[in-house]
Amino acid sequence: xxxxxxxxxVFWRFNPEVFRLIGIKCQDCGHISYPRTKICHECGSxxxxxxxxxxxxxxxxxxxxxxxxxxxxxxxxxxxxxLEGGGRYQGLMTEFxxxxxxxxxxxxxxVLRKLTTDRGLNVYGYKFRLxxx
Amino acid sequence: xxxxxxxxVAIIGMGCTRFGExxxxxxxxxxxxxxxxxxxxxxxxxxxxxxxxxxxxFSGHGGRSVSEPLRLQFKPVSHCVNACASGHxxxxxxxxxxxxxxxxxxxxxxxxxxxxEGTSGLPGMDNLTHTHAVATMPGMFAMMATKYFxxxxxxxxxxxxxxxxxxxxxxxxxxxxxxAHLRNVLTxxxxxxxxxxxxxxxxxxxxxxxxxxxxxxxxxxxxxxxxRPDPVYIKALQICASPTSGRLTTDYDFTxxxxxxxxxxxxxxxxxxxxxxxxxxxxxxxxxxxxxEAVTMEDLQFSQRGKVKEDIDAGxxxxxxxxxxxxxxxxxxxxxxxxxxxxxxxxxxxLQLQGRADKRQIKNPKLGLAHNMGHEPLAPTVSxxxxxx
Numbered sequence: 140x141x142x143x144x145x146x147x148x149v150f151w152r153f154n155p156e157v158f159r160l161i162g163i164k165c166q167d168c169g170h171i172s173y174p175r176t177k178i179c180h181e182c183g184s185x186x187x188x189x190x191x192x193x194x195x196x197x198x199x200x201x202x203x204x205x206x207x208x209x210x211x212x213x214x215x216x217x218x219x220x221x222l223e224g225g226g227r228y229q230g231l232m233t234e235f236x237x238x239x240x241x242x243x244x245x246x247x248x249x250v251l252r253k254l255t256t257d258r259g260l261n262v263y264g265y266k267f268r269l270x271x272x
Numbered sequence: 273x274x275x276x277x278x279x280x281v282a283i284i285g286m287g288c289t290r291f292g293e294x295x296x297x298x299x300x301x302x303x304x305x306x307x308x309x310x311x312x313x314x315x316x317x318x319x320x321x322x323x324x325x326x327x328x329x330f331s332g333h334g335g336r337s338v339s340e341p342l343r344l345q346f347k348p349v350s351h352c353v354n355a356c357a358s359g360h361x362x363x364x365x366x367x368x369x370x371x372x373x374x375x376x377x378x379x380x381x382x383x384x385x386x387x388x389e390g391t392s393g394l395p396g397m398d399n400l401t402h403t404h405a406v407a408t409m410p411g412m413f414a415m416m417a418t419k420y421f422x423x424x425x426x427x428x429x430x431x432x433x434x435x436x437x438x439x440x441x442x443x444x445x446x447x448x449x450x451x452a453h454l455r456n457v458l459t460x461x462x463x464x465x466x467x468x469x470x471x472x473x474x475x476x477x478x479x480x481x482x483x484x485x486x487x488x489x490x491x492x493x494x495x496x497x498x499x500r501p502d503p504v505y506i507k508a509l510q511i512c513a514s515p516t517s518g519r520l521t522t523d524y525d526f527t528x529x530x531x532x533x534x535x536x537x538x539x540x541x542x543x544x545x546x547x548x549x550x551x552x553x554x555x556x557x558x559x560x561x562x563x564x565e566a567v568t569m570e571d572l573q574f575s576q577r578g579k580v581k582e583d584i585d586a587g588x589x590x591x592x593x594x595x596x597x598x599x600x601x602x603x604x605x606x607x608x609x610x611x612x613x614x615x616x617x618x619x620x621x622x623l624q625l626q627g628r629a630d631k632r633q634i635k636n637p638k639l640g641l642a643h644n645m646g647h648e649p650l651a652p653t654v655s656x657x658x659x660x661x
Contacts, residue, residue: 172520180520200422200526202414203471204407206392217407219415219650221522229407229519229650238471243422 144258155189157264160249162226164190173226194249195270196220196228203238210255214238218267220247233266246270276542280371282496282503283488283659285314288619291484291606292453293387299331300341302383302485302612307342310379310487314499318342321489322375324349327362327382328611330389338381352611355646356558357511358382359486359614360655364509366490376491382616383485384609393481407470410478412648413561414470419526420563421472424578432472434581435562436463439476439604441590442559446601448631453482454605477562482607486615488622502626507639508542508658510535518650527578531654532571532645539656540573543639548573549595552658553637554624556617558645559602568643569597572656591632599624599632614655617642621659 155161162173167184173192178185201218216232218241233252235241247267254264287309289302297305311317326338326349335349352361359382366380393408407415421431440460446452458476466475496503512535518524536548545551555572559565566584569575574595575583583589589597600606600620603613621640623629639660646653 170521174519176520180515180517199522200415200419202407202411202418202473203468204411204414205467205471206408206410206469208408217411217415219526225522227519227522243419 146260160192160194162190162192163187171225173222173228192226193223194265196222196247196267198241198243198245198247198267199227200243201232201241210257216241218247220267228265230264231266232268234268240269246272277367277371277509278507278543279505280493281367281490282493282505283618283622284491284496284499284503285310285312285316285489286487286615286619286622287311287313288451288486288616289484290451290453291482291609291612291616294483295387297385297483298388299328299337299383299385299485302385302483303338303341303381303487306383306485306487307379307381310489314489316377316489316499318344320377321347321379322377323347323366323369324379324381325362325366326351326611327358327360327380327614328384329353329355329358330610331383331385332611338379354511355653356560356608356610356613357644357646357653357655358611359616360509360642360644360657361511362611363488363490363615363618363657364511364655366488367506367509370490370492376495378490379487380490380615381485381487382611382614384611385483386481386607386609387483409648410470410473410561412650413563414473416526416567416649417472417561417563420567423525423527426581428472432464432474433460434584435473435477435566436460437584438559438562438565439463442598442602442604443476445591445599445632446605449601449605452601452605453484453607454480455601473561473563476604479560479603480607482609484606484609484612484616486612486619488615488618502661504622504625504659504661506657507660508539508656510538510542510657511653511655512538513653514647514651516651524650526649528567529571529645529649529652529654531652532568532643535643535654535656536572539641539658543658545639545658551639552595552641553639554596554599554621554634555641555643556600556602556620557597557641557643558613559598559604560608560645564645565597565602568645572641572643591634596634599629599634614642614644614657617644618657618659625659625661
């Protein structure tokens with residue numbers, strides 16, 4: 140359960156999913172899932188096609204974490220975001236003013252940011268920021 | 273599928289170490305201490321154990337983790353790794369082996385030496401490899417609290433006060449338990465003013481980090497009374513592993529735990545329970561965080577959806593209430609040495625059923641329920657065990 144090194148093959152393997160936001164859409168029932176599965180969660184079909192998710196969504200819930208994982212400076216604001224059209228992404232908020240501005244139901248968009256530094260290498264990933272409606 | 277474990281096996285001996293920051297003790301010490309108490313309680317010796325199941329996440333490394341310290345002589349030992357349900361899963365597998373008629377006397381032992389991991393909280397929960405949130409366990413459950421407050425229209429102050437009462441209740445019970453790690457009595461005011469760990473959860477909304485071990489000796493219902501007049505019978509053993517639907521679908525709303533609800537349903541069916549709130553005498557549930565206990569009261573059908581606050585305010589779950597919850601102090605006072613927790617819960621129910629719980633004794637209990645929830649709200653593994661006389 141230790142953190143893989145930044146050069147681990149796991150990052151390369153998850154590249155389409157984590158960085159290109161490729162989820163799956165079931166050809167039988169139309170269910171959209173993110174993260175990807177091998178078997179449709181809704182109907183059990185294995186006829187799945189890749190599906191490009193949008194980089195927009197709505198905050199489902201959040202917290203303000205004052206005791207974050209090692210290498211992160213507190214506070215961080217983890218969010219669960221329901222993506223437009225289906226799928227769910229867990230990540231961190233960025234570029235918010237006051238924590239009070241972050242609310243359940245707020246619209247957000249994804250931006251690529253450095254998440255942390257691990258063993259001398261930068262680790263990149265998506266964060267969310269609030270969008271004006 | 274029509275099988276049921278109800279009344280087919282019984283617990284005839286149990287042991288539990290004191291929980292705490294046990295710097296001078298290793299996993300082997302915890303195992304030997306817990307098992308010695310269980311053996312003495314059952315009136316048997318190590319050589320009488322025919323097979324064993326171990327529950328542990330970080331401190332166990334196969335069956336040898338148990339055979340080595342106990343000097344078990346070439347016996348079959350399995351190691352159950354099933355998140356926070358590992359202890360209950362050890363009991364479950366041990367019970368099934370007896371019910372199947374393979375063995376007469378078996379051991380289930382749970383243990384965890386968290387203080388050897390060198391981390392605060394649980395180790396290895398901060399992976400960045402996939403699409404998991406950069407969130408600690410307090411962070412994941414804090415997001416549950418945020419959503420629960422939002423859905424049921426509780427202001428942060430109202431919600432936090434509801435949660436504070438849960439900690440106050442459990443700490444009051446734990447203050448009377450010599451085996452508990454944290455035995456301090458709290459007030460709502462002190463809980464509300466504690467440092468924030470992951471808003472809205474503060475320090476006392478989170479369980480501690482403790483070491484501990486607990487053990488159970490299990491035999492068949494036919495043999496049980498040869499060992500003691502008051503064996504405690506297993507009524508239900510259910511585990512529900514999540515298909516991780518909360519991560520994949522936007523349907524999951526973060527205000528309940530589907531796996532907890534379903535594990536409860538399956539256990540009530542197995543035990544023949546129609547009205548859990550009336551029939552269950554007491555419960556030990558997975559209060560890793562206070563919001564977990566609140567939601568679990570609803571998942572197990574002790575409270576109506578969205579209405580747990582009414583029961584908390586009415587004192588329903590206090591030691592003198594209609595349905596005492598965490599009579600021993602719960603994870604709040606015992607921390608969560610993962611593999612040990614499930615069997616530690618059963619230890620309290622066992623003592624209560626036998627009338628041996630001292631100052632914490634509940635009047636005339638008939639059925640006790642133990643519940644563990646592994647992982648996080650989006651993708652948990654939940655166990656529910658019901659025991660009774």
